[in-house]
Amino acid sequence: MKKELSTEPYKGTRDFYPEDMAIERYIFDTWAKTAESFGYERYDASILEPSELYKSKGAENEELVNEQTYTFIDRGDREVTLRPEMTPTVARMIAHKRRELSFPVRWYSIPNLFRYERPQRGRLREHWQLNCDMFGIDAIAADVEMIALAYNVLTSFGATPDDFVIKINHRRLRSDWLEDQYGITDESVIAQISRILDKKNKVIEAEIKGLLEPIVQENYEKFRKELDLDVNSFVQLLNSERQHSSIIKIVKSLNELGISNIVFDASLSRGFDYYTGTIFEIFDISCENNRSLLGGGRYDNLTELFGDEPISGVGFGMGDVTMRDFLETHGLLEGKVASTAAVLSIIPMEESLNIEAQKIAQIFRSSNIKTSVDISDKKIGKKIAQASEAGLQYILVVGGDEITSQKFTVKKLSDGSEQTGGINELVKFLINEIRSI
Amino acid sequence: MKKELSTEPYKGTRDFYPEDMAIERYIFDTWAKTAESFGYERYDASILEPSELYKSKGAENEELVNEQTYTFIDRGDREVTLRPEMTPTVARMIAHKRRELSFPVRWYSIPNLFRYERPQRGRLREHWQLNCDMFGIDAIAADVEMIALAYNVLTSFGATPDDFVIKINHRRLRSDWLEDQYGITDESVIAQISRILDKKNKVIEAEIKGLLEPIVQENYEKFRKELDLDVNSFVQLLNSERQHSSIIKIVKSLNELGISNIVFDASLSRGFDYYTGTIFEIFDISCENNRSLLGGGRYDNLTELFGDEPISGVGFGMGDVTMRDFLETHGLLEGKVASTAAVLSIIPMEESLNIEAQKIAQIFRSSNIKTSVDISDKKIGKKIAQASEAGLQYILVVGGDEITSQKFTVKKLSDGSEQTGGINELVKFLINEIRSI
Numbered sequence: 001m002k003k004e005l006s007t008e009p010y011k012g013t014r015d016f017y018p019e020d021m022a023i024e025r026y027i028f029d030t031w032a033k034t035a036e037s038f039g040y041e042r043y044d045a046s047i048l049e050p051s052e053l054y055k056s057k058g059a060e061n062e063e064l065v066n067e068q069t070y071t072f073i074d075r076g077d078r079e080v081t082l083r084p085e086m087t088p089t090v091a092r093m094i095a096h097k098r099r100e101l102s103f104p105v106r107w108y109s110i111p112n113l114f115r116y117e118r119p120q121r122g123r124l125r126e127h128w129q130l131n132c133d134m135f136g137i138d139a140i141a142a143d144v145e146m147i148a149l150a151y152n153v154l155t156s157f158g159a160t161p162d163d164f165v166i167k168i169n170h171r172r173l174r175s176d177w178l179e180d181q182y183g184i185t186d187e188s189v190i191a192q193i194s195r196i197l198d199k200k201n202k203v204i205e206a207e208i209k210g211l212l213e214p215i216v217q218e219n220y221e222k223f224r225k226e227l228d229l230d231v232n233s234f235v236q237l238l239n240s241e242r243q244h245s246s247i248i249k250i251v252k253s254l255n256e257l258g259i260s261n262i263v264f265d266a267s268l269s270r271g272f273d274y275y276t277g278t279i280f281e282i283f284d285i286s287c288e289n290n291r292s293l294l295g296g297g298r299y300d301n302l303t304e305l306f307g308d309e310p311i312s313g314v315g316f317g318m319g320d321v322t323m324r325d326f327l328e329t330h331g332l333l334e335g336k337v338a339s340t341a342a343v344l345s346i347i348p349m350e351e352s353l354n355i356e357a358q359k360i361a362q363i364f365r366s367s368n369i370k371t372s373v374d375i376s377d378k379k380i381g382k383k384i385a386q387a388s389e390a391g392l393q394y395i396l397v398v399g400g401d402e403i404t405s406q407k408f409t410v411k412k413l414s415d416g417s418e419q420t421g422g423i424n425e426l427v428k429f430l431i432n433e434i435r436s437i
Numbered sequence: 438m439k440k441e442l443s444t445e446p447y448k449g450t451r452d453f454y455p456e457d458m459a460i461e462r463y464i465f466d467t468w469a470k471t472a473e474s475f476g477y478e479r480y481d482a483s484i485l486e487p488s489e490l491y492k493s494k495g496a497e498n499e500e501l502v503n504e505q506t507y508t509f510i511d512r513g514d515r516e517v518t519l520r521p522e523m524t525p526t527v528a529r530m531i532a533h534k535r536r537e538l539s540f541p542v543r544w545y546s547i548p549n550l551f552r553y554e555r556p557q558r559g560r561l562r563e564h565w566q567l568n569c570d571m572f573g574i575d576a577i578a579a580d581v582e583m584i585a586l587a588y589n590v591l592t593s594f595g596a597t598p599d600d601f602v603i604k605i606n607h608r609r610l611r612s613d614w615l616e617d618q619y620g621i622t623d624e625s626v627i628a629q630i631s632r633i634l635d636k637k638n639k640v641i642e643a644e645i646k647g648l649l650e651p652i653v654q655e656n657y658e659k660f661r662k663e664l665d666l667d668v669n670s671f672v673q674l675l676n677s678e679r680q681h682s683s684i685i686k687i688v689k690s691l692n693e694l695g696i697s698n699i700v701f702d703a704s705l706s707r708g709f710d711y712y713t714g715t716i717f718e719i720f721d722i723s724c725e726n727n728r729s730l731l732g733g734g735r736y737d738n739l740t741e742l743f744g745d746e747p748i749s750g751v752g753f754g755m756g757d758v759t760m761r762d763f764l765e766t767h768g769l770l771e772g773k774v775a776s777t778a779a780v781l782s783i784i785p786m787e788e789s790l791n792i793e794a795q796k797i798a799q800i801f802r803s804s805n806i807k808t809s810v811d812i813s814d815k816k817i818g819k820k821i822a823q824a825s826e827a828g829l830q831y832i833l834v835v836g837g838d839e840i841t842s843q844k845f846t847v848k849k850l851s852d853g854s855e856q857t858g859g860i861n862e863l864v865k866f867l868i869n870e871i872r873s874i
Contacts, residue, residue: 004744005493007533010517013483015530018544021479037802039779039809042458046450046563047484047549048507048519056442070485072509075553080447082485093452096444102827104813107455112484116512126483141791141812148795152802253792257799307441342476354578355690358585362694365474365589372476375578376541390539 012117012125018340024128026337027323028110031130034156035108038149040132043107045089047114051079053088056305070114082114086131086317087274087302094135095306103136103311124321132296133315140246143278143298144253146314150282150294151259153318158332161261164293166254168247168280169268171297173234176242177266182216182223189215191273197227198269231264250278270295278314289329294318341391342372343434344410347383349399351375357398360408360423367427369434388413394430449554449562455777461565463774464760465547468567471593472545475586477569480544482526484551488516490525493742507551519551523568523754524711524739531572532743540573540748561758569733570752577683580715580735581690583751587719587731588696590755595769598698601730603691605684605717606705608734610671613679614703618663619653626652628710634664635706668701687715707732715751726766731755778828779809780871781847784820786836788812794835797845797860804864806871825850831867 009015016024032042054065065071070082083089086109094105109131117123132149134142147166154164174194178184184193196211209220216223226237231251235243247264254262270281270292277298284291296316303311327333344364348357357373364371372392374383380397387395396410409420410430419429446452453461469479488508492499502508507519520526523546531542546568554560569586571579584603591601611631615621621630633648646657653660663674668688672680684701691699707718712734719731733753740748764770781801785794794810801808809829811820817834824832832848839845846857847867856866 005489005529005742006487007529007743009483009529010485010487011513011515013485015483015533016481017530017534018478018480021481024481025479033805036777036779036807037805038798039782039807041455041777042462043455044453044458044461046447046452048447048450048551048563050443050447052442070509070511072507074507076448078448092442092444092446093454096452097454102823106809114485126485137812139788139791139812139814141788141810144792145795145810145812148799256792257795305442306444340473340478345476351576351578354576355581355693358582358694361475362585368470368474370473370476372543373578373582375574375576375582377576386539 010125014124014126022337022340023324023333024320026333027320027327028128030156031110031153032108034153035130035132035149038106038145038152040106040108040149043090043093043109044111045093045109047083047112048080049083049089049092051081053092054081054084068116070116083111084113084115086111086113086129087133087299087315090131090133091302091313092306094311095303095308098303098308098311104142105135106133107135108132128320129317130323131315131317133313135311135313137314138300138312140250140253140278142314143246143250144257146296146316147250147254147262147280148257148259150280150296150316150318151254154282154293154326157323157327158336159326159330161259163285163330164261164282164326165285166259166262166280166282167265167268168250168262168278169265170244170247170278171275172242172244172277173238173247173266174269176238177226177234180239180242181226181237182219184215194269194273197267200227200267200269227267229266234264234266246278271297274299276300280316282318284326284329286329289325291322291325293322293326339391342370343392344369344371344394344396344430345374345383345387345392346371347374347380347387347395347397349380349397351377353398353400353403356403360396360398363423364427364430367431369427369430384413394433396426447562451561451563459774459777460761460770461757463770464757464764465565467593468547468590469545471590472567472569472586475543475582475589477543477545477586480527480530480546481548482530482546484520484549485517486520486526486529488518490529491518491521505553507553520548521550521552523548523550523566524570524736524752527568527570528739528750529743531748532740532745535740535745535748541579542572543570544572545569565757566754567760568752568754570750572748572750574751575737575749577687577690577715579751580683580687581694583733583753584687584691584699584717585694585696587717587733587753587755588691591719591730591763594760594764595773596763596767598696600722600767601698601719601763602722603696603699603717603719604702604705605687605699605715606702607681607684607715608709608712609679609681609714610675610684610703611706611709613675614663614671617676617679618674619656619660621652631706631709634704635709637664637704637706664704666703671701671703683715708734711736713737717753719755721763721766723766726762728759728762730759730763776828779807780829781806781808781831781833781867782811782820782824782829783808784811784817784824784832784834786817786834788814790835790837790840793840797833797835800860801864801867804868806864806867821850831870833863 051071055062069084074080112126112128114126175190200208213220231247251262275297279297281292282294284293294316298314300312301310346357346361348354354375361371361373394410394412396408402408409418410426411418491502506521511517549565551563612627637645650657668684688699714735716734718729721728721730731753735751737749738747783794783798785791791812798808798810833845846855847863848855
């Protein structure tokens with residue numbers, strides 16, 4: 001006997017039935033609209049990339065590619081990877097056309113990304129991500145714009161500054177501080193400390209202490225206190241010639257733009273392997289969903305891999321799963337996602353009227369009214385009940401009398417109210433009805 | 438020395454720079470709008486599926502999966518495939534929720550699909566495809582609606598019935614004809630003949646003859662003539678009890694709906710391994726792009742694989758590459774794809790005014806005017822020239838005087854005309870300008 005196939009999607013991926021797809025599209029459309037309002041243009045590429053694109057940063061990267069991505073050999077003996085992030089792709093595309101592009105380039109994309117990991121809340125094997133990047137501007141005005149865009153992405157869904165906090169840090173502040181206060185200059189030790197600090201909000205204090213004490217030893221208490229300093233005090237810890245003020249200026253500029261839910265956090269470590277300047281991360285501050293929503297920063301060397309002069313960039317990414325969790329936690333999806341069902345069902349009284357019904361439907365469709373025809377062999381009462389169940393708002397029953405008189409009746413299912421007239425009148429009537437919803 | 442990375446995309450895939458992405462989005466948006474106007478709801482799923490989903494139809498299918506798809510083993514020892522088509526996925530999803538869904542189900546999707554083949558014009562390794570399906574209606578009214586939807590997909594881009602032809606056939610007409618006229622009943626021989634006929638329009642007549650003569654032998658001339666018969670004459674070739682008239686009815690119904698560019702073609706063979714009833718295919722009839730644009734048909738056994746009773750379905754698929762070729766061939770893209778650049782560039786006179794410029798930009802953005810701020814360190818003349826090059830339509834220069842007086846000037850780059858006023862006046866001005874374009 002033949003084994004029956006499973007109807008489940010592949011582990012760690014999702015099926016999007018129309019009701020989920022509608023939420024997904026609402027999120028993507030709002031992302032797109034916000035990015036475009038800032039003058040960002042959309043790009044995309046294939047999910048399949050040559051694996052070397054991810055391996056080129058050295059042995060550690062190679063391990064990451066081998067262990068945490070979907071990588072395989074194609075029939076032409078090329079090693080290919082399902083992209084785990086979009087930045088290498090966008091760097092490749094920028095490098096490819098750098099002589100034709102007019103900088104600064106402001107681009108966004110909404111790619112799906114694959115990571116090989118154990119599925120858990122907010123972390124699936126496949127997710128979609130809004131990626132916004134600006135290339136070609138070194139000045140902190142670009143960092144400011146990018147953080148303002150990230151802030152606007154959240155507020156465009158109706159979130160308020162009380163719902164989230166923006167944390168900011170700078171990669172060089174970390175290394176300068178470790179050198180000036182603790183004499184630590186070894187890059188691998190700095191990276192190790194950053195990875196430990198990255199866990200700070202996810203595990204208990206004692207665990208962080210247990211991990212850091214072997215490194216900073218008797219200085220742990222001092223080290224731990226300094227992590228909680230505000231930006232002005234923290235900068236004072238550095239040798240005077242290294243006390244750069246970019247973070248202070250960025251925060252001040254954002255305050256001037258009306259964005260005040262931004263704080264310096266010396267322990268913020270997201271993407272330290274990756275970013276070369278400012279880093280920022282947005283956290284949900286609700287108790288139920290106290291998580292990272294979005295991360296970004298400045299990178300100044302992405303296009304070097306392609307044998308070209310570096311182009312500076314600043315950008316961020318935010319995932320669809322965390323976005324949806326955030327919107328649900330804060331009740332921001334309610335009333336926002338329209339029904340995906342047709343608006344009007346044309347119901348022929350008998351099968352022989354199916355084509356007449358389709359003709360009428362075509363008139364409504366050409367006026368942008370979503371119209372389906374009930375071509376099932378159900379009884380008329382059943383058809384009406386089903387239209388209602390399926391979320392349709394109006395019905396129009398077509399019988400022989402209606403065809404003869406060319407007078408039809410549109411019925412609103414929610415209150416039973418009716419409107420009778422010729423087709424063109426009814427088209428106008430429905431256009432007005434839909435507009436007023 | 439480190440080898441430099443290539444900036445090319447993976448073979449057979451495409452990078453979508455903003456200008457290409459805009460065309461792609463125009464195509465997807467038009468597809469979506471047309472499908473939704475018929476009451477079809479959008480769904481999606483992951484591009485990764487368990488390979489068994491494609492292999493289950495028997496050994497021949499297994500060969501196809503192994504040779505023509507991207508299939509690999511994941512780290513959990515599961516065999517996975519990058520979907521080569523959407524139908525098995527939608528069948529899986531329908532089977533998974535069949536008890537909750539209200540039939541008929543009308544669904545559409547715009548997935549990307551992968552096939553391992555040699556890239557050639559119109560055939561890449563990755564392409565996107567509009568898939569429309571209706572499940573749960575046996576009656577030919579569903580076939581009629583599906584073909585009407587396919588027709589509307591093309592006309593919604595501005596195509597006219599003179600640009601394309603719809604060809605229609607029925608799987609059972611083929612097998613009944615071969616049995617009644619030639620005594621051929623072996624399914625594998627019927628499949629072989631169908632594969633040969635599928636090449637009919639792609640190769641010279643002599644090649645078809647060479648392939649068919651060994652099968653039908655001395656009957657070849659008769660066989661060849663019968664292929665060119667119209668539907669009424671062709672049906673007469675069958676034993677009287679098998680002369681079903683569904684094709685005749687479908688064509689007649691479509692004619693009543695005003696669709697007259699539809700013809701019966703006894704040699705049409707697309708998807709004969711797959712469909713169980715009506716099949717149809719749309720061809721571009723221009724000489725430069727004489728190709729298949731869209732194919733579909735009825736299948737009545739898709740969900741059987743999942744151990745459930747069969748649900749009948751009818752659907753079609755059409756690719757983005759062939760769609761774009763068709764639109765370009767017929768000049769149907771001209772003037773249809775909007776610039777993706779921002780509409781307005783706010784240009785600060787000096788760096789210290791960047792934040793003031795961003796503040797002003799926020800006011801325009803909140804009225805849905807795409808606004809970028811020129812935060813580069815270029816000279817003012819250079820900034821204006823660049824805005825023009827990048828396709829922006831309006832500029833607003835911010836200097837100290839403007840900040841003091843709160844009077845600003847918007848300049849239209851195409852004709853140099855100017856409008857001066859407070860920010861709110863200028864927002865209203867631009868909203869009207871954009872609306873009138």
